[in-house]
Amino acid sequence: MPIERQTVSVPHLGGSTVAYAFARAYxxxxxxxxxVNSFSTSVELYRAQFADDAVNDAANLLAIELYGHGDTRATWRQFTYWDSAVANLQVLDALGIARAFVLGTSQGGWVAARMAMLAPDVVQGILPLGTSMDDESERSRELGCWDGVAFCTPAIDDLAAPVGDDWVVPTEFVDAVLGAGFGADTSDDERAFWHAEHQRNYTGDDGRHRLRTASINLRDRDGLHARLDDVRCPVRWLQGTADQVYSVANAEEEIRLFVNVPEAELQVVEGGQHFLSSTHPKDVNAAAVEFIGRWA
Incomplete structure (x- = not known):
């Protein structure tokens, strides 16, 4: 069954309707x-966490869809990762949640870091998964990370022109995302699920524009290296050895940039893919339970 989303209104970007889902009653x-979901995905990325009793016993699970993703919509048409971080914090405020941990996959990892910088009194700890704190730099490519510019630019160009109401995101785009996120062994059922989810989320000219802006954000984002000393909460970073997008070598360098936190730990997951919460949920769920238990 699909995860049941709700929406809440927040003031950011001229007024936004942000989609979210609780795994269980708050x-x-x-x-x-x-x-926090990865590029072009939705709250459905966290089905394995929503189904896990141990994680749900440890914490309320609250998945929030970023600008450009899922059912989240804004009055203003442009957005960045900073905007998503602000909106997520406003969602917490609107729901009456004073403090929270944040787990984010890929782009969700740097949104988690941004949330921690913006609201150190709110964010109790962050768990970045399969991510980077850099921009799409030559430095990161030399450390074995992907070429995000080469990956994103063709899609950004292809999505530049307005389309009709009958447009849906091409399956070739979805397959490229799935290949990077799940690896070559994505099952037929998983592939079919994400084809349907993407084509539900990205339809018509509004869907085209949201997907293009999300792609621009991924390619052209600002790096966080000089800002990471403003993170004050504990960090548990999980990085898979089979991640095709961001490397363990990059994570080993960047974890050391969290210089003002109580603890910054890198956990390497053998065989872990980029969408680590989906491909290796046992590792992720156990790490989340231990981390929350230690720092709550």
């Missing part, structure tokens, strides 16, 4: 773990 007596 319990104010437990910590909250915000889940």
């Amino acid at each position: 319990d104010p007596g437990k910590p909250t773990l915000v889940l």
